[in-house]
Amino acid sequence: xxxxxxxxxxxxxxxxxxxxxxxxxxxxGTVAFLLAPLAIVVVxxxxxxxxxxxxxxxxxxxxxxxxxxxxxxxxxxxxLLVSVELAVATGIVSTVLGALAAFAIVRYEFKYQTALxxxxxxxxxxxxxxxGLSLLLFLNRLGDALGVTVQLGFFTLLLGHVMFTLxxxxxxxxxxxxxxxxxxxxxxxxxxxxxxxxxxxxxxPLIQPGLVSGFVFAFILSFNQYIVSLFLxxxxxxxxxxxxxxxxxxxxxxxxxxxxxxxMAGILTVIGVVEYVFGISEFM
Numbered sequence: 001x002x003x004x005x006x007x008x009x010x011x012x013x014x015x016x017x018x019x020x021x022x023x024x025x026x027x028x029g030t031v032a033f034l035l036a037p038l039a040i041v042v043v044x045x046x047x048x049x050x051x052x053x054x055x056x057x058x059x060x061x062x063x064x065x066x067x068x069x070x071x072x073x074x075x076x077x078x079x080l081l082v083s084v085e086l087a088v089a090t091g092i093v094s095t096v097l098g099a100l101a102a103f104a105i106v107r108y109e110f111k112y113q114t115a116l117x118x119x120x121x122x123x124x125x126x127x128x129x130x131x132g133l134s135l136l137l138f139l140n141r142l143g144d145a146l147g148v149t150v151q152l153g154f155f156t157l158l159l160g161h162v163m164f165t166l167x168x169x170x171x172x173x174x175x176x177x178x179x180x181x182x183x184x185x186x187x188x189x190x191x192x193x194x195x196x197x198x199x200x201x202x203x204x205p206l207i208q209p210g211l212v213s214g215f216v217f218a219f220i221l222s223f224n225q226y227i228v229s230l231f232l233x234x235x236x237x238x239x240x241x242x243x244x245x246x247x248x249x250x251x252x253x254x255x256x257x258x259x260x261x262x263x264m265a266g267i268l269t270v271i272g273v274v275e276y277v278f279g280i281s282e283f284m
Contacts, residue, residue, distance in 0.1 A: 038264065041257045041260050041261060041264075042257070042261050042264075043056060044056075044253055044254055044257040045063055045064070045254060045257035045258040045260070045261045046059045046060065046061070046063075047059060047060070047254060048060045048062075049254065050063070050252035050253070050254045050255070051252065051253055051254070063252075063254045063255055063257070063258040064258050064262075066255070067255070067258055067259065067262075070255060075238065075243055076240070076243055076259060078238070079238045079239055079240045079242065079243040080240050082154075082237060082238065082239055082240075083222075083223050083239045083240040083241075084223070085154075086154065086157055086158060086161065086222060086223075086239065087161075087218075087219045087220075087222040087223040088219065089158055090158060090161040090162055090165055090218050090219065090222035091165075091214075091215040091216070091218040091219040091222065092215070093158065093162050094161075094162050094165045094166050094168070094169050094214065094215075094218040095169045095173075095211055095214045095215045095218060097162070097166060097169070098166050098167075098168070098169025098170040098172075098173055098214055098218075099169060099173045099207075099211060099214070101116075101120055101166075101170050102169070102170045102171075102173040102174040102177060103173070103177065105117050105120075105170075105174065106174050106177040106178055107177065107182075117170075120166065120167065120170055121167040121170060121171070122167075123163055123164045123166065123167055124167045126164075128164060128225070128227040128228055129227050131160065131163060131164050131227075131228055132160060132227050132228040132229075132230065132231030132232060133231060135156075135159065135160050135163065135228075135231065135232060136152075136231045136232060139152075139156060139232075151234065152232055152233060152234030152235075152237075153233075153234050153236065153237050154237060156232040156233075156234070157228075157229060157232050157233055157237065157239070159232070160228040160229075160231070160232045161218075161221075161222040161225060161228060161229075162218075164221070164225075164228060165217070165218035165221050165222055166218075168214055168217035168218055168221070169211070169214025169215070169217070169218060170214075171214075172210045172211075172213040172214040172217065173207060173210040173211060173214055174210075175210060176206075176207035176209060176210030176211075177207060177210070180203070180206055180207060184202050184203075184206070188201065188202045212274060213274075216270065216271065216274050219270075220267055220270075220271075223240070223267070224241060224267075225239075225241065226239075226241035226242065226245065229241060229242055230242065240263070244256060244259065244260065
């Protein structure tokens with residue numbers, strides 16, 4: 001026998017179902033929107049035509065086969081080497097500084113602790129063009145004040161890349177330290193280890209996933225950074241994003257798509273290996 005509550009139950013079920021379907025549609029739609037441009041780049045790299053035609057008339061590997069001869073001519077090899085060196089240096093410096101900052105913020109209580117953390121992670125909310133322009137103006141004013149000329153190059157790039165990647169190691173290492181059992185350090189010190197030895201032999205191995213996660217985030221962001229590099233690279237140093245953008249108007253789209261596909265594959269391989277070994281998704 002139907003009761004007065006039956007229509008309410010049906011309405012509640014209908015609203016819950018609509019909410020679930022709407023949420024799934026939003027999630028999958030967002031993922032598809034983000035991945036669609038990358039998928040199109042991959043498809044263009046394999047199509048027969050050197051230009052971006054749709055739908056593709058056929059597929060071939062000749063754009064990839066021609067890359068070894070074109071990379072040197074296009075200046076890709078030198079730019080790739082610079083980008084890798086810069087990304088590695090950025091990852092190391094950002095991870096070291098971020099780990100020290102995270103250790104101080106998580107392990108100690110001091111005045112203006114929250115303010116310090118806010119300042120250190122503030123580059124996350126700044127537009128990258130503001131970061132690049134402000135650093136360029138700062139370096140020019142600093143050179144004028146010191147009476148020297150600040151040459152734009154590798155170290156100015158490193159400064160800019162460290163500035164906007166620093167929040168990521170702070171977050172990942174901080175997450176590791178918050179889940180860390182501090183009594184393990186006390187046990188090591190009770191067994192005769194010094195405070196420094198307990199940090200090196202106990203703490204660092206246990207927070208290693210957070211350190212690796214911070215390094216990977218800094219490496220990838222530095223390798224892909226265009227705007228900050230545009231302001232701070234100078235005229236004699238070129239990174240991979242700058243080269244790809246400069247080739248946009250005078251290089252066949254299929255060739256650029258092939259280079260971009262190889263770069264995406266390399267980055268995904270690095271992420272996959274690190275995720276398999278260290279489980280970096282736990283610190284995202």
